[in-house]
Amino acid sequence: MSEVSEQELGAIDERIAAFRARLDAACVQAGREPSEVALIAVTKNHPPEYALQALRSGLLELGENRPQDLIAKRDGVEQLDPGLAARARWHFIGRLQRNKAKQVVAAADMVHSIDRVAVAEAVAKAATGSDRWSAATPLPVLLQVNLDPAAPREEHDSTASRGGVHPLEMSQLAARVAEHDELRVAGLMAIAPLDHDPGECFARLAELSMQLRLDHPAADIISAGMTGDFPAAVANGATHVRVGTALFGERQLA
Numbered sequence: 001m002s003e004v005s006e007q008e009l010g011a012i013d014e015r016i017a018a019f020r021a022r023l024d025a026a027c028v029q030a031g032r033e034p035s036e037v038a039l040i041a042v043t044k045n046h047p048p049e050y051a052l053q054a055l056r057s058g059l060l061e062l063g064e065n066r067p068q069d070l071i072a073k074r075d076g077v078e079q080l081d082p083g084l085a086a087r088a089r090w091h092f093i094g095r096l097q098r099n100k101a102k103q104v105v106a107a108a109d110m111v112h113s114i115d116r117v118a119v120a121e122a123v124a125k126a127a128t129g130s131d132r133w134s135a136a137t138p139l140p141v142l143l144q145v146n147l148d149p150a151a152p153r154e155e156h157d158s159t160a161s162r163g164g165v166h167p168l169e170m171s172q173l174a175a176r177v178a179e180h181d182e183l184r185v186a187g188l189m190a191i192a193p194l195d196h197d198p199g200e201c202f203a204r205l206a207e208l209s210m211q212l213r214l215d216h217p218a219a220d221i222i223s224a225g226m227t228g229d230f231p232a233a234v235a236n237g238a239t240h241v242r243v244g245t246a247l248f249g250e251r252q253l254a
Ligand SMILES: *Cc1c(COP(=O)(O)O)cnc(C)c1O
Pocket: 042, 044, 065, 093, 094, 191, 225, 226, 227, 228, 242, 243, 244, 245, 246
């Protein structure tokens, strides 16, 4: 296990407190209560000690973007402090391949990145075969939508990196996910595309969220906003922001 100094952990505490203040200010600016916006601490490429430090400071929502890292980090935190680890909620926020669905379903408490029917089907199948999820306790999933106005509409092959379902295909994907009792359509996730105004992108996401809720009234999560654009996301109704760099510094591991 990696060596992490007390000094490093103290610096994380300071960063978390400083970011908390910035997030609270963004909420006030948007006329929202800070309690309306959950902060997901993205621990990717940082050691389990960093994730544990986040938990110690009260950040119980943690995010990872690779299936194998999610499992390793979750296990690492469990070994360091089983009591605190039991209170953590792990969010899978990365691109999902069908053949990794089993790993993700075994370790994630919410999946943010359902972006096509084939992935939804694989996750549903894995959830059905898992002892963690059932019709009584369905796995909450978010549909990742592509906010790039130039996004192609047709389905890509599984290796293409499309970054979400086309907005015009969102309702259809939601309907397919909802066919599975082991999954619960919980809302939307998006990453603002580079070279576009995040405010405009997240305003579009808010519209899509309203559209989704016509058919799925309980799907009220909007996962949007990262270190560089969280104020625009909060201003446009984000319920969950996913933040790494501001909390933990530049990523260390490859
Ligand atoms: C890495 C990552 C984040 C966090 O990004 P930062 O800029 O470090 O805050 C958020 N969402 C996703 C999907 C990510 O992969």
